[in-house]
Amino acid sequence: MTNRTIRRVIILGALTVMGLLSVQTYWVVRMWDLQEQDFDRRVRQALLETARDLARIGLFVLEDANLIQQVQSNYYVVNINNQFDEASLEFYLQKAFEKQSLREDFQYGIFDCSSNQMVSGRLVKYKKKAESDASTQLQAPLPAHHDSDFIYYFGVRFPNKEVNILANMWVVIAFTVLVFLAVLFFIYTIGVILRQKQLSELQRDFINNMTHEFKTPIATINISTDVFLQSPVIRNDARLSRYAGIIKEQIMRLNTQVEKVLQLAKIERDHVQLNLEEVDVADLVRGLQPSLEMKTEEKKGTLELKLHTDHACVRADRLHLTNILHNLVDNGVKYSKNAPHIEVELMPVNSHVVLAVRDHGIGIAPEHQKHVFKKFYRVPTGNVHNVKGFGLGLYYVQTICREHRWKLHLDSEPGRGTTISIHMPLANGHA
Secondary structure (H helix, E strand, O other), X not given: OOHHHHHHHHHHHHHHHXXXXXXXXXXXXXXXXXXXXXXXXXXXXXXXXXXXXXXXXHOOOOOOOOOEEEEEOOEEXXXXXXXXXXXXXXXXXXXXXXXXXXXXXXXXXXXXXXXXXXXXXXXXXXXXXXXXXXXXXXXXXXXXXXXXXXXXXXXXXXXXXXXXXXXXXXXXXXXXXXXXXXXXXXHHHHHHHHHHHHHHHHHHHHHHHHHHHHHHHHHHHHHHHHHHHHOHHHHHOHHHHHHHHHHHHHHHHHHHHHHHHHHHHHHHHHOOOOOXXXXXXXXXXXXXXXXXXXXXXXXXXXXXXXXXXXOOEEEEEHHHHHHHHXXXXXXXXXXXXXXXXXXXXXXXXXXXXXXXXXXXXXXXXXHHHOOOOOOOOOOOOOOOOOOOOOOOHHHHHHXXXXXXXXXXXXXXXXXXXXXEEEEEEEHHHOX
């Protein structure tokens, strides 16, 4: 994953998280306000009915102004402006609250003019074990109202109002918890991604440094091998000449693998810089025929060219297109059990030209076909490793085709071989 992709993931994820938190915060606050408004409406209605009942049995008239005032969010006072008794107050309060479906524990107190404080206060509980536990004396009186015009009044406080509102909002609270868990998971995921990115960069730097260190001894061994091969003493000794040839062959093979690693590292680090030009694919294939035949002849195989057009010009990077051909032929040779027979076919199709490399080797099972273009992926063969390589060839082919915007197609069947075809648009739409 590139740094640009990680930045995009972090930015988009952060914006999404901020949006979710904003929306969830809005709905929590909105739901809380609605619950408080509904609670306040029902409390005021219940207190109004209680005041009317007290006025009815006391044969007095209620004042319309300042009848009910909210001193605190959970504390209300009712200005009766006449005398009433405690037993009647508690009875009518419970009756009115139950009518409004307010089964909340509440405290009430009656204002005493002589002492200028709330007295006769009690706590009424709805969650009780026995009727005798229905109400208990308050340990501390309720606060008196600051308005001196209030003479005969009572106060009601709901000590568990906030807890009960939260209980009624359990669905919203549950979703809020889920959102916060999602945010924590996102933060954890970003941490894991950054950690993996750091480890990946350390691994890549190690491989790059290691392969660069290999270049010097490889070049030295290659030059020394050339000197051996040119020596008359070595040429006249068949055994020494054969060993020198083996060293030359293996050092060239090692150099090719190192070049592949360095090339792919450069692609990942700097992105692919294509040197596009008009390339005649037919001429390119014919020019590469001798070097491609050498790969098949090493395994006593054959290379067959099937060019259905004499000229096919495309916009391409000549070096990368050459490397693609070599990689595909290399794979065909490596994955052939017997003497390899490789076919390189070029055919025009409408405004495109199709370059196909076909072998008659072991093929690829369907479950592995979608993975073969991944970096370092190799088809599992158990503990048998008779085919050498790093799993970079097809990854390189796919990377270059993607940068050229060419279509890459794989057709394979176990035991019958593999065909890899590249669909390239013709320059100016014609051959």
